[in-house]
Amino acid sequence: MFGSAIIVFRETFEAAILIGIIAAATRSIAGRGLFIGAGIAAGLAGACLVAALTSTIAAMFEGVGQEAFNAAILALAVVLLAWHNIWMSMHGAELAAGAKQVGLEVKQGRRELSAILLLIALAVLREGSESALFVYGMMSGANLSVATAIYGTLLGIAAGAAVGFLLYLGMLKIPMRWFFSVTSTLILLLAAGMAARMAHFLVQADLLPSLKSPLWDVSAIVPMTSPLGILLHALVGYEAAPAGLEVLFYIATLAVIVAGMFLVQRSPSVAHTR
Amino acid sequence: MRHVLIIALFAALSGLAHAADPEFALTIRDHRFEPSELRVPANKKVKIVIENQDATAEEFDSHALNREKVIPPKAKAPLFIGPLKPGRYPFVGEFNEKTAKGVIIAE
Numbered sequence: 001m002f003g004s005a006i007i008v009f010r011e012t013f014e015a016a017i018l019i020g021i022i023a024a025a026t027r028s029i030a031g032r033g034l035f036i037g038a039g040i041a042a043g044l045a046g047a048c049l050v051a052a053l054t055s056t057i058a059a060m061f062e063g064v065g066q067e068a069f070n071a072a073i074l075a076l077a078v079v080l081l082a083w084h085n086i087w088m089s090m091h092g093a094e095l096a097a098g099a100k101q102v103g104l105e106v107k108q109g110r111r112e113l114s115a116i117l118l119l120i121a122l123a124v125l126r127e128g129s130e131s132a133l134f135v136y137g138m139m140s141g142a143n144l145s146v147a148t149a150i151y152g153t154l155l156g157i158a159a160g161a162a163v164g165f166l167l168y169l170g171m172l173k174i175p176m177r178w179f180f181s182v183t184s185t186l187i188l189l190l191a192a193g194m195a196a197r198m199a200h201f202l203v204q205a206d207l208l209p210s211l212k213s214p215l216w217d218v219s220a221i222v223p224m225t226s227p228l229g230i231l232l233h234a235l236v237g238y239e240a241a242p243a244g245l246e247v248l249f250y251i252a253t254l255a256v257i258v259a260g261m262f263l264v265q266r267s268p269s270v271a272h273t274r
Numbered sequence: 275m276r277h278v279l280i281i282a283l284f285a286a287l288s289g290l291a292h293a294a295d296p297e298f299a300l301t302i303r304d305h306r307f308e309p310s311e312l313r314v315p316a317n318k319k320v321k322i323v324i325e326n327q328d329a330t331a332e333e334f335d336s337h338a339l340n341r342e343k344v345i346p347p348k349a350k351a352p353l354f355i356g357p358l359k360p361g362r363y364p365f366v367g368e369f370n371e372k373t374a375k376g377v378i379i380a381e
Contacts, residue, residue: 001319007368054345063351066344131342134369137330206295206321208356213357214340224337241340242370271286 003140005159008131012160014234015043015127016192019121020164024171025088025183026116035113036120041105043124050125051132064205071205073126080119082257083193085184087112087260131156133265186235188257193252196246203243211244224252287335294353295321300334302326302345305370316360316380325350332374336365339378 019036024034050057050069056064091108136148153244174182202208219240222229232238238245295326296315300322301308326332326345333344334353343353356381367374 003371051302054344055349058351059347066351073380130344133331134333135331137369140330158308200340204343206319206352210319224340229336239340 001124002152002155004135004149005155007134008153008156009159010156010230011127011131012228013163015120016160017167017234018123020167021171021183021186021190022084022116022120023086023168026097026113027172029113031109032113035117040124042117042121044128046121046125047128047132050129051089051136054129054133061205064207067201067205068207070126070144071198071201071207073122074194074201077119077126077196078191078253079124080115080122080259081187081194082253083115084112084119084268085187085191085266087115088180088184090264093205106170111263122179125159148166154266160199184261188254189236190259192250192253193233193235196237196239196242196250199246199249200243203245213243214241215244216252217241217245277314292330297320297321297323300324300376302328302332302367302374304328305332305367305373307365307367307376310376311379312376313379313381314356314358319329319354320356320358322353322355322378324353332370333368334365334366336363336378339365341365342368347358358367 019040023032023036026036052134054066057069059065063067087108091112135149135153139146171179171183199208203210204211217240222232222238222240224230224233224240229238229240237250242250277325296318298314298320300310300312302324305328308317314322314324324334324343324345326347326349329347331344331346333342335342339355339358341353341355343351355378358378363378363380365376365378
C-alpha cells in the first residue's frame with residue numbers, strides 16, 4: 001500500500017505545489033475558491049480520460065505522442081502562468097488596496113479566474129494521468145487487492161494535498177508589502193521550470209536538438225532523488241544535469257515574462273485607469 | 275532568441291532527415307526488462323525502442339539518464355538518450371520497481 005501511496009504522492013506533489021501557490025496569489029480575487037475547485041475537478045476528469053487514451057496518444061507522431069502531448073500542455077501552462085503574472089503586476093496593487101468592488105475589476109477578475117481554472121485543470125491532468133494509469137495497472141494485476149490500491153491512492157493524494165495546503169498557509173503569513181513580490185517570483189520560476197520541462201520532452205522525443213547534454217551535472221551536490229532536489233524541482237524546475245535546450249528555454253521564459261511585467265507596469269494606458 | 279530557435283528547429287529537422295541514430299531494443303515481459311543489461315556506444319545519441327508485451331502499462335524511469343516514459347500495454351515506443359559518457363546508467367520500471375530493473379552501459 002505504501003509503495004502505491006508514494007508513487008501517487010510523487011505525482012500529486014507537483015500539482016499541489018502549483019495549486020498552493022496560485023491559491024495564495026489569487027487570495028484577494030472574489031470567488032476564486034469555486035474556480036480552483038472546478039479546475040481540480042476538471043483536471044481529475046481529464047486525467048482519467050488521458051489515462052484511458054494512453055495507447056492512442058503514445059502511438060501518435062511515430063511513438064513520441066506522449067512527449068508531444070506533455071510538451072503541448074506545458075506550453076499552454078507556461079502561457080497561462082505568464083498571463084497571470086503580467087495580469088497581477090497590472091492589478092495586484094489595486095486588489096491589495098481593496099479596489100476589487102469596481103465593476104470592471106470584477107469582469108476582469110472573472111477572466112483571470114477562468115485562466116486559473118484552465119491552468120489548474122492542466123496541472124492536475126498532466127500529473128494525474130500517470131497516477132490513474134499506475135493505479136489501473138495495479139488493480140488489474142493479481143498481486144494487490146482493489147481496496148489496498150484505493151487506500152494507497154487516497155493516502156498519496158492526501159499527503160500531496162497536505163503539502164500544497166501547508167505551502168498555501170505558509171504563504172498567507174508573508175507580510176502584505178512583500179506578498180506580491182514573493183508570489184510573482186515563485187510563479188515566474190514555476191513557469192520557467194515548466195518551459196525547461198517542455199524542452200526536456202522535446203529532446204527526449206528527438207524533436208529538437210539537446211544543444212549539449214548535459215550542459216552541466218551537479219547531481220553529486222544536490223541529487224534529483226534527495227528531498228531538496230525533489231522540492232527544488234517542483235518549485236523552481238531544478239535539474240541536476242540539464243540539456244542546453246532546457247537552460248535556453250528557462251532563461252528565455254524568465255526574460256519574456258519579466259519584460260511583460262515591466263512593460264505593463266510602465267504602460268501609460270494602465271496609469272490612466274488607476 | 276528567435277534566431278537561435280529557428281536555427282535549432284532547422285538543425286532538428288535536418289537531424290530527422292538523416293535519422294541514423296544507432297537503434298537498440300528493450301523488451302518488457304512479466305514486469306522484467308530483457309535484456310537487463312544493454313550495451314550502447316558512448317558519446318552518441320542512441321535510440322532505444324522499448325516494447326511492452328505485458329497487459330499493463332509500465333513507466334521506464336531512470337534518474338541517471340534523466341528519462342521517464344510510459345509504455346502502454348502491448349505497445350512499442352522509441353526513447354532517445356545521450357550522448358552518454360562511458361559508464362553505468364541504471365533504470366527501473368516505476369510501476370513494478372521490485373522486478374523491473376536494468377542498466378544501460380555506455381562504452
